[in-house]
Amino acid sequence: MKITLDQTGKRFNYDWIFRRVSATFEQGGRYAILGPNGSGKSTLLQVISGHLHQNEGTVTYSTPEELLSHDQFFRHCAIAAPYLELVEEFTLAESLQFHLQFKNLIPDITPADAVAIVGLEKSMHKQVRNFSSGMKQRLKLALTIFSDVPVLLLDEPCTNLDAAGIRLYQQLITDYSGDRMIIVSSNDEQEYFMCPNHIRIQDYK
Numbered sequence: 469m470k471i472t473l474d475q476t477g478k479r480f481n482y483d484w485i486f487r488r489v490s491a492t493f494e495q496g497g498r499y500a501i502l503g504p505n506g507s508g509k510s511t512l513l514q515v516i517s518g519h520l521h522q523n524e525g526t527v528t529y530s531t532p533e534e535l536l537s538h539d540q541f542f543r544h545c546a547i548a549a550p551y552l553e554l555v556e557e558f559t560l561a562e563s564l565q566f567h568l569q570f571k572n573l574i575p576d577i578t579p580a581d582a583v584a585i586v587g588l589e590k591s592m593h594k595q596v597r598n599f600s601s602g603m604k605q606r607l608k609l610a611l612t613i614f615s616d617v618p619v620l621l622l623d624e625p626c627t628n629l630d631a632a633g634i635r636l637y638q639q640l641i642t643d644y645s646g647d648r649m650i651i652v653s654s655n656d657e658q659e660y661f662m663c664p665n666h667i668r669i670q671d672y673k
């Protein structure tokens with residue numbers, strides 16, 4: 469999978485959030501989108517994912533064989549982001565069941581393994597609405613990182629995690645990323661520790 473941005477820009481009303489972003493994201497690459505609060509990191513990640521449409525330039529998704537539409541790309545990526553809410557009415561077991569209708573888990577990981585690895589095994593039948601914010605974040609990370617997709621998009625992945633949760637996140641990334649592309653939007657080094665490639669949103673104002 470390859471994602472290519474060419475002279476890509478996004479504005480809200482009359483305010484340009486970023487302009488002229490040209491970048492290529494390759495399979496196996498680790499990329500961090502960096503910048504202060506409100507600078508546009510999340511917005512850029514949402515443009516990359518296709519959740520938001522750019523106002524200028526292009527975003528293209530391709531494999532060695534073909535160009536993919538936004539809809540096709542969507543099946544190849546998993547996203548953990550504060551604005552993508554879990555279904556509060558579901559239990560953890562139901563959340564997994566629901567997720568598995570759209571995405572498989574990576575080979576050798578069962579739903580029970582996924583839950584145990586993120587330390588939620590005792591909450592299998594608890595409704596998500598009764599999870600703490602850190603438990604919700606652990607669940608979001610499990611659903612994303614254990615999805616069998618070539619692209620992981622992570623927006624502030626350690627939101628609401630305590631020190632043990634941050635160590636868990638780093639372990640998950642270390643153990644289960646494989647050859648996947650990872651793009652993280654963050655201003656916290658603990659979240660993008662694995663990313664040698666940095667995109668500074670301030671360079672695109």
Ligand SMILES: Nc1ncnc2c1ncn2[C@@H]1O[C@H](COP(=O)(O)OP(=O)(O)OP(=O)(O)O)[C@@H](O)[C@H]1O
Pocket residue numbers: 480481485503504505506507508509510511512655
């Ligand atoms: N739907 C929207 N309509 C209008 N303005 C928006 C919208 N979404 C975001 N913005 C504005 O775009 C700018 C960038 O927001 P964004 O959430 O991308 O920043 P960020 O760098 O991810 O911030 P943070 O580090 O605080 O999460 C902000 O000024 C924000 O108010």
